[in-house]
Amino acid sequence: MPITLYDLAGADPALRFSPYCWRTKMALAHKGLAVETVPWRFTEKDRLAFSGQGRVPVLVDGERVVSDSWAIAEYLEDTYPDRPSLFRGVGGRAHARFINAWGDSGLHPGISRMILRDIFAVLAPQDRDYFRTSRERNLGATLEAVVEGREGRLEAWRALLTPVRLVLGAQAFLGGDGPSYADHILFGTLQWPRCVSSFALLAADDPVAGWFARVGALYGGLGAAARTV
Numbered sequence: 001m002p003i004t005l006y007d008l009a010g011a012d013p014a015l016r017f018s019p020y021c022w023r024t025k026m027a028l029a030h031k032g033l034a035v036e037t038v039p040w041r042f043t044e045k046d047r048l049a050f051s052g053q054g055r056v057p058v059l060v061d062g063e064r065v066v067s068d069s070w071a072i073a074e075y076l077e078d079t080y081p082d083r084p085s086l087f088r089g090v091g092g093r094a095h096a097r098f099i100n101a102w103g104d105s106g107l108h109p110g111i112s113r114m115i116l117r118d119i120f121a122v123l124a125p126q127d128r129d130y131f132r133t134s135r136e137r138n139l140g141a142t143l144e145a146v147v148e149g150r151e152g153r154l155e156a157w158r159a160l161l162t163p164v165r166l167v168l169g170a171q172a173f174l175g176g177d178g179p180s181y182a183d184h185i186l187f188g189t190l191q192w193p194r195c196v197s198s199f200a201l202l203a204a205d206d207p208v209a210g211w212f213a214r215v216g217a218l219y220g221g222l223g224a225a226a227r228t229v
């Protein structure tokens with residue numbers, strides 16, 4: 001029985017834009033595991049009740065249900081050890097955990113503040129009120145006010161990627177000569193704005209853009225082929 005993945009979708013069911021779900025889809029492809037993705041909308045909490053929580057990704061593998069992209073990566077690595085490794089050992093796993101935390105806490109808040117209004121625009125009608133209300137409550141401002149002036153914040157956000165540029169000056173992937181889950185984490189983070197917004201976060205001549213294209217071309221071009229707005 002193939003693995004099933006609940007995957008965040010917009011009004012267009014083919015528009016799959018969750019950074020966390022992208023991390024998981026890249027991890028499954030890295031492992032060479034077939035997956036059937038199920039489009040899921042923010043307000044369909046009842047459809048995830050079986051997982052005991054209300055966020056995606058949720059992976060169902062036979063009897064096993066795993067939520068949270070990091071927990072899923074660890075599950076895949078530990079359950080399918082004979083397939084290509086996501087972490088390449090204990091040290092790689094520990095370092096990938098850092099990239100995961102850095103992506104979520106260091107990069108995502110700034111991305112949100114640039115693309116929240118664009119996300120709203122692609123959502124299924126039934127998700128719009130929930131998304132606007134929950135995000136505006138958290139941020140204390142309207143979606144429109146949050147994204148206003150984003151051009152002026154872009155340079156500072158791009159500077160956050162300096163360590164990545166330094167690493168990519170010495171090796172092709174964060175994982176070294178080949179991709180590891182660290183690459184899939186950052187790829188998911190950057191795939192999120194690419195899918196929902198025409199506002200370009202990366203300059204075309206940025207080495208990170210070259211790396212992003214390399215990772216997007218992996219696994220038959222899985223990431224590159226994603227539906228975008």
Ligand SMILES: N[C@@H](CCC(=O)N[C@@H](CS)C(=O)NCC(=O)O)C(=O)O
Nearest residue numbers: 008018019020055056057068069070
């Ligand atoms: N730490 C979780 C975060 C998952 C998460 O926040 N997913 C979002 C979609 S990108 C979600 O399902 N949000 C539901 C909501 O906001 O109600 C992971 O790594 O999987």
